[in-house]
Amino acid sequence: MGSIRTLNGDIDAxxxxxxxSHDHIYCIPPYWAERQDDDLLLDDPTASERELADFYQAGGRAIYDATAPDYGRQVVAVAEMAKRQQVHVIATTGFNKGFLWSSKRPGSTQTFADWIESSSIDALVEHVCHEVTTGIEGSHYRAGVVKCGxxxxxxxxxxxxxxxxxxxxxxxxxAxxxxxxxxxxxxxxxxQIFRSLGLDLSRLCFAHMDRNPDPWLHRQIANTGAFLSFDGMSRIKYYPEHxxxxxILALCKRGYQKHILIGGDFARKSxxxxxxxxxxxxxxIxxxxRPRFIAEAQEEGLDGEALLYDFLxxxxxxxxAFG
Incomplete structure (x- = not known):
């Protein structure tokens, strides 16, 4: 199946x-720091590490930390937390979404937008690849995922x-x-754009698919070969958990359970x-x-335990896995 690149070394899948498959551990997004939105600043390393300890105690063993550079990635601190708590953490490189790019890059007078606009595609590709193959921001810690939005x-x-x-x-x-x-x-x-660029979409995961709970759309995404991340558990402000x-179960009933990933997009103090x-x-989660999902799946005649083994x-x- 290949190897997976974690902050503390490559492991077998x-x-x-x-x-x-989508969370944030310890990060200080410059966009939100400039606006003094304290809830969106995961800026206490002790509190963040206690969350990792709870995750391990609940049976978790690995987390994809989706914190891109423009979202205040703190790779050295996260790697040290991960090692102490015996959690495999996979870091990312690349970019998040455009409205965050009005902030300045760390250690630079340029905003992210200025940097992206003024840099050639070749130069940006080289930068991203370096963070995967060599190290992030001068460290020896390497990214295991590449990201855009x-x-x-x-x-x-x-x-x-x-x-x-x-x-x-x-x-x-x-990656x-x-x-x-x-x-x-x-x-x-x-x-459509990714396909025109020659991407093998089986290497791709679309985040936040549950923010738009449209079964037809989900099936079309799955038909591309891509993974779908359901990563908004507990956000009742959008709609009931049901x-x-x-x-998720609608996809499973159509045979798409091998395309589903689960995360919490844990990103706020609250x-x-x-x-x-x-x-x-x-x-x-x-x-x-987890126990609620198992119960609801059983009500629909499905094996929730087996489905969760696929998802998790x-x-x-x-x-x-790289490939």
Whole structure:
């Protein structure tokens, strides 16, 4: 199946075990720091590490940390936490979405937008590939995923440029590829662009598919060969949890269970059990959502345990493996 690149070394895919496929551990996004939106700053390393410890205690063994450079990635600190807590953490390189790029790059007077606009595609590809093959920001820690993203119902010219960069980086390195979709929009439009660039879409995961719980859309995305990330568990502000579960089960009833990945997109202090907000914590999916999903799947005549093994173990092992 191949190897998976974690912050603390490459491992065989069979070693990955129970995996969250989209979360954030410790990050200080410059866009939100400039606007003093404290809830979106996971800036306490002690609290973040306690969340990792809870995750391990609940049975979790691996996390894809989807924090791109433009979202305040803190790779050295996260790698050290991961090692202490015996959790495999897979880091990302690349880009998030365009509205974040008005902020300055760390250690630079340039904004992310200025850098992307003024740099050639070749130079950006070289930069991203370096973070996969050599190291991130002068460290020896390497990224195991390449990432891009687009906005709500729109793809800006700069976002289109980063999409090409990340496809080329994926093709050069063999790394798995993650694409952010704002509120679950533009997935099919992204797929069309990726296909025109020659991407093997089986190497790709579309994030936030449950923000747009449209069974027809989900089937069309799965038909491209890509993975779908359902990563909004506990966000009742969008809709009841049952809606997400039904969207997942609708895919499973059509035979698409091998395309589903699970995560929490844990990214706010208010989601945390240790940042003083009294939140549900990083353990929520394994400790609380999992038994509910099993019960709802059983009500629909499906084996929830078997499905979760696919979502949390088998599918991540295939998706995160280089190839």
């Amino acid at each position: 069979s070693q990955l075990s129970v995996t969250y 687009t906005g709500y119902n729109t793809i800006s010219p700069l976002e289109r440029k980063t999409m090409e960069v990340i496809v080329r980086a994926q093709q050069c390195t063999g 798995p590829m993650h694409s952010h979709t704002e509120m679950g929009t533009m997935g099919l439009e992204q797929a 809606v997400r579960t039904q969207a 989601m945390s059990a240790h940042y003083g907000k009294g939140g549900l914590g990083l353990k929520f 394994l400790a609380d959502w 173990v088998e599918n991540p092992a295939r998706y995160f």
